[in-house]
Amino acid sequence: MMRFLKHPLFLSLLALGIIYVVFAYLLYPPLPKSLLIQYMVICTVGVLLVATFDDRTAARMAEPIMGVLGNPRLLPLRIAAFVAVMGGVGWLSYVFVKPNSAAPLELRTIHPAPPSSLKVYGKTVDLLTLQNPIREQYSKDSEEFAAAVGEGKELYYKNCYYCHGDKLEGQGHFAGVFNPRPINFQDVGTIAQLQESFLFWRITKGGPGLPREGTPWASAMPVWEEMLDEEDVWKIITFLYDYTGHEPRSWELDSQSSEGAVDAAAAQPDTGKGAETLDAAAVDAIYMKRCSQCHGEEGDGLGVAAETMYPAPRDFTMGLFKYKTTDANSEFPTDEDLRNTIRNGLTGTAMPAWKDVLSDAEIDALIQKIKVFGYWDEEDPADLKPIELGTPPKATPELIARGRELFVKACVQCHGDEGRGNITSGKRLKDDAGNRIWPRNLTRPETWRVTRTATQVFQRLSTGIPSTPMPEHTTTMSIEDRWAIADYVMTLREGSVPLSQGETVVKAVRVDGDLPEDPKDPAWDRAPAMTFAMSPNIIKEPRLFTSLNDMVTVRALYNDDSIALRLDVDDRTFSVPGSELERQYALQGVDATRDAVAVQLPQALTGTSEKPWFRHGDKDNPVNMWYWAAPSQEPQSPEMASVLDATGPNKPPVPRADSSELKAHGEWKNGRWQVVFKRALKTDAANDFQFEEGAYTPIAFADWDGLAGEKGGRHSFTSWYWLLLEPEENPARTYGIPAALAVLAGLLFLVAARRARKRYS
Numbered sequence: 001m002m003r004f005l006k007h008p009l010f011l012s013l014l015a016l017g018i019i020y021v022v023f024a025y026l027l028y029p030p031l032p033k034s035l036l037i038q039y040m041v042i043c044t045v046g047v048l049l050v051a052t053f054d055d056r057t058a059a060r061m062a063e064p065i066m067g068v069l070g071n072p073r074l075l076p077l078r079i080a081a082f083v084a085v086m087g088g089v090g091w092l093s094y095v096f097v098k099p100n101s102a103a104p105l106e107l108r109t110i111h112p113a114p115p116s117s118l119k120v121y122g123k124t125v126d127l128l129t130l131q132n133p134i135r136e137q138y139s140k141d142s143e144e145f146a147a148a149v150g151e152g153k154e155l156y157y158k159n160c161y162y163c164h165g166d167k168l169e170g171q172g173h174f175a176g177v178f179n180p181r182p183i184n185f186q187d188v189g190t191i192a193q194l195q196e197s198f199l200f201w202r203i204t205k206g207g208p209g210l211p212r213e214g215t216p217w218a219s220a221m222p223v224w225e226e227m228l229d230e231e232d233v234w235k236i237i238t239f240l241y242d243y244t245g246h247e248p249r250s251w252e253l254d255s256q257s258s259e260g261a262v263d264a265a266a267a268q269p270d271t272g273k274g275a276e277t278l279d280a281a282a283v284d285a286i287y288m289k290r291c292s293q294c295h296g297e298e299g300d301g302l303g304v305a306a307e308t309m310y311p312a313p314r315d316f317t318m319g320l321f322k323y324k325t326t327d328a329n330s331e332f333p334t335d336e337d338l339r340n341t342i343r344n345g346l347t348g349t350a351m352p353a354w355k356d357v358l359s360d361a362e363i364d365a366l367i368q369k370i371k372v373f374g375y376w377d378e379e380d381p382a383d384l385k386p387i388e389l390g391t392p393p394k395a396t397p398e399l400i401a402r403g404r405e406l407f408v409k410a411c412v413q414c415h416g417d418e419g420r421g422n423i424t425s426g427k428r429l430k431d432d433a434g435n436r437i438w439p440r441n442l443t444r445p446e447t448w449r450v451t452r453t454a455t456q457v458f459q460r461l462s463t464g465i466p467s468t469p470m471p472e473h474t475t476t477m478s479i480e481d482r483w484a485i486a487d488y489v490m491t492l493r494e495g496s497v498p499l500s501q502g503e504t505v506v507k508a509v510r511v512d513g514d515l516p517e518d519p520k521d522p523a524w525d526r527a528p529a530m531t532f533a534m535s536p537n538i539i540k541e542p543r544l545f546t547s548l549n550d551m552v553t554v555r556a557l558y559n560d561d562s563i564a565l566r567l568d569v570d571d572r573t574f575s576v577p578g579s580e581l582e583r584q585y586a587l588q589g590v591d592a593t594r595d596a597v598a599v600q601l602p603q604a605l606t607g608t609s610e611k612p613w614f615r616h617g618d619k620d621n622p623v624n625m626w627y628w629a630a631p632s633q634e635p636q637s638p639e640m641a642s643v644l645d646a647t648g649p650n651k652p653p654v655p656r657a658d659s660s661e662l663k664a665h666g667e668w669k670n671g672r673w674q675v676v677f678k679r680a681l682k683t684d685a686a687n688d689f690q691f692e693e694g695a696y697t698p699i700a701f702a703d704w705d706g707l708a709g710e711k712g713g714r715h716s717f718t719s720w721y722w723l724l725l726e727p728e729e730n731p732a733r734t735y736g737i738p739a740a741l742a743v744l745a746g747l748l749f750l751v752a753a754r755r756a757r758k759r760y761s
C-alpha cells in the first residue's frame, strides 16, 4: 500500500487533482473555462517534468503504463484504456472547437493610480497634498465635525444610497443594473485602503474620469462635480469614513505600519448585546443610524431619502403594514411578520435586508419602537388571528383552470388580463397616503416584495394589502377558490423570460429567408431571449429616480443581408397621446409624452476592449442610436423610427436627416410593448455601425414611459451588453476535427501497445 502511495505516477495524479480542485472550485471569482484549461495544461507539463526528472523515477513512472500496454494478462484493462484515450481526446478537442459564446473577458483595475493634479471646480488642485478641509479645521469630537458628518449623511442618502447601498455595502436598489457594480465601502479593500484625496478625485470626476485601465466606458459612477459643490463632496467623504468606522489612509500611516485593517462594520451587529441589555438610548441610536434616513426621525416616513423612491417608505405612525399573515379582521401584523420584513427587506423597493447587520435582539427592539410610533405597543397579540389556510389542494390543471376564471372576475381589473399590472378598470388607484399606486406585475416574481410561494399568494389575496387598494377576499371567496387563484397566479410567470443572472450575450440566430417585421411572428420563438434590468437615469441631470418600466427582454435574428431585434418592455400604460387609454390613466401635473424605446450601438468596433461610454458615447467613440416612438393621436402623428448619432452625454444626440435605412414597428397589448427594429447588416453611411458575423458588439437599451413624462435624458436604461451574430455551425469542423484527433490518438495507442508487448515477451 505505502509503495503504491509513494509511486510517482500516483503522486503526480494526486498533485494534478489538488491543483484542479483549487482552480475550479476554490478560486473566487471563478476562472473562465478557457483559462482553466490553459492553466491545467501548463501544470500537467510542469508535474511531468518534475516526475521524470531523473531516469530512475521516469522509469518508475512508465512501469505501470508499460504494464497495462504490454502485459498479456491485462487485455480487458488495455481495451478500457484504449476506449478512454480515444474518448478523452475526442471530447477534449470537441470542447475546444465547439462554437463558444462566452462573453469576452474584460479586466479592469479597480483602483488605478490617480493623476497628480486635478482640474476641478474651475481650479487646479494638487492631489498629493490635498487634505480634507473638515478634518483640518475641526477636531474629531467637536460639534462642527459631527454637524459636517450629519450633512454628509443627508447628502449621501439623497445622492448615493440607491447605488452604493443604504448600508454602504454596494447593494443599493439599482446596483444590480450596473457592471462593474457600485463599490462596497464597508469592504476593507476599498476606502479603508485609500486616501481622502483619491476619493475626492473619484467622486468629482466619476466613471468618465477614470484612466483607460479603469474601463471608464463601463462605469456608472456619476460625475459629481456637475451636481454637488466642493464642500458637499468633503462632507460625504467624511461621512463615508464615519459610518463605516474606517480610517482614511494617510501618508504618515503609509510610512509607519499597516494599521489600516479595520473590521468591516457591516458584518458586526450594532451593539452585539442581547435584548435585555439594549436600553432605549441604544435602540434610538440604531434607529437613527439605520432607519431614520427613510422612515423619518419621528417614524413618519419623511426621511431625507424618501423623495427619491417609489414606493415611499412606510409611515409608522399610521400603524398600517402591507405584508402580514394575520386575517383581514386583525388590524396588525405579528412580530414574526415584521421580523421577516426587516430581516429580508422588500424586493423591488429601497427597503434593504437587515439580517447581516442587525442581531435578532436589535430587530426585536426596533419592532417595539415601530409599535410605539403607531401607538399599538399595548395591543394584545392574542387578538391577532392567523389567516385560515384550510388544506392546500393539489394544483391540478382543473384547479388552475378554475383559478383563471376566478382571476378574471376578481383580479383582472387591477392586475390585467395577463397579469402585468395594467389596470383595466379605468380607475386611478391611490394608496391611503393619497399617492398613485400601481398593481404588481404578476408575471415578474423578481419584483414581488415578500411573496414567494402559492401559500403566500393565498395569504396576500386573503387579507389584502393594507393601506393599498388591493382588497381582502375572505368574505367574498371560499378557501378552495382562493387556493385555485393562488395556484393560477403562480403560473403567470411561465411566459416571461427571467432576469439574466450574469449572462451578458444576446445571440442573434441566423435564419433563411425574410426577417419578421411583425412582433407576433412565430419566427421570433427561434431566437433565445435575454432579460436585462434597467435603471432610471440617476447619473446625470436631468435625473429621474423612479421608473415603472424596469426590464427589457431582447431577441435577435439575422439573415444574409439584415438584422432584426425585438424589444419587449412591460409597460402598464399605453402612452399614445390623445388615446382614450392614455387619458384614463394620466397623472396629475405630468406632461405625458409618447412611449419610446431605443437601442445603442458603437459607431464602430475599436478592435480593443475599449468601448464608448455606456451613455451616449464620448467624443473619440461616437455611438449610433436606433429610436422608436409610439404614435400619437393628438397631435396626429404616426409611429416613428429614427437613427441618431451621439458623441457624449453633454451634447444632445443628433437625429439623421434621413433615417429610412431603419425600420421599426411596435405593438402594445395587455401591458407590454413589443417593438421590432430592422436594418441592413451593411450600409453605405460612414457613421453607421456595420455588423459582422461572429464579432462581439456592445449593445445597450433604453426606454421612455410616456405617461410618466419621461423624455430626453429622463428615461431608463441598461449598461453595455453584447450582441453576437452567431455563425452557423459547421458540422465538419465541430465534429470532424475531434473525430480525426480521436482516431489519431487510438492509432498511437496501438503502436505504443505493440512496442510494449514486444518488450514484455
Ligand code: HEC
Pocket (backbone or CB within 6 Å): 110, 111, 156, 159, 160, 161, 162, 163, 164, 178, 180, 181, 182, 183, 189, 190, 191, 199, 202, 203, 206, 207, 210, 219, 220, 221, 222, 224, 236, 538, 539
Ligand atoms: C449610478 C450609480 C452610482 C451612484 C448614484 C453613485 N455611484 Fe459611486 N460608483 C458607482 C460605480 C458603478 C462604481 C464602481 C466603478 C468605478 O470605480 O467607477 C463607483 C465607485 C465609487 C467610488 C470609488 C471607490 C473605490 O474604492 O475606488 C467612490 C469613492 C464612489 N463611487 C463614491 C460615490 C459617492 C460619494 C456617491 C454619491 C455622491 C456615489 N458614488 C454615487 C456607481 C454609483
Ligand code: HEC
Pocket (backbone or CB within 6 Å): 161, 166, 287, 290, 291, 292, 293, 294, 295, 305, 309, 311, 312, 313, 314, 320, 321, 322, 323, 324, 338, 341, 342, 346, 349, 350, 351, 352, 354, 366, 370, 449
Ligand atoms: C433606504 C430606505 C429604507 C431604509 C433605510 C429602511 N427602510 Fe423600511 N421601508 C422602506 C420602504 C421604501 C418601505 C415600503 C415598501 C412598500 O411599501 O412596499 C419600507 C417598509 C418598511 C416596513 C413595513 C413593512 C410592511 O409590511 O408594510 C417596516 C416594518 C420597515 N420598513 C422597517 C424598517 C426598519 C426597522 C429599518 C431600519 C433598520 C428600515 N425599515 C430601514 C425603505 C427603507
Ligand code: HEC
Pocket (backbone or CB within 6 Å): 311, 322, 407, 410, 411, 412, 413, 414, 415, 429, 437, 438, 439, 440, 447, 448, 449, 450, 451, 457, 460, 461, 465, 468, 469, 470, 471, 473, 485, 486, 489
Ligand atoms: C383594486 C385593485 C386590486 C385588485 C382587485 C387586486 N389587486 Fe393585487 N395588488 C394591487 C396593488 C395596488 C398591489 C401593489 C401593492 C403595493 O405595491 O403596495 C397589488 C399587489 C399584489 C400582489 C403582490 C404581493 C407582493 O408581495 O409583491 C399579489 C400577489 C396580488 N396583488 C395578487 C392579487 C390577486 C390574486 C388578486 C385577485 C384575487 C388581486 N391581487 C386583486 C391591487 C389589486
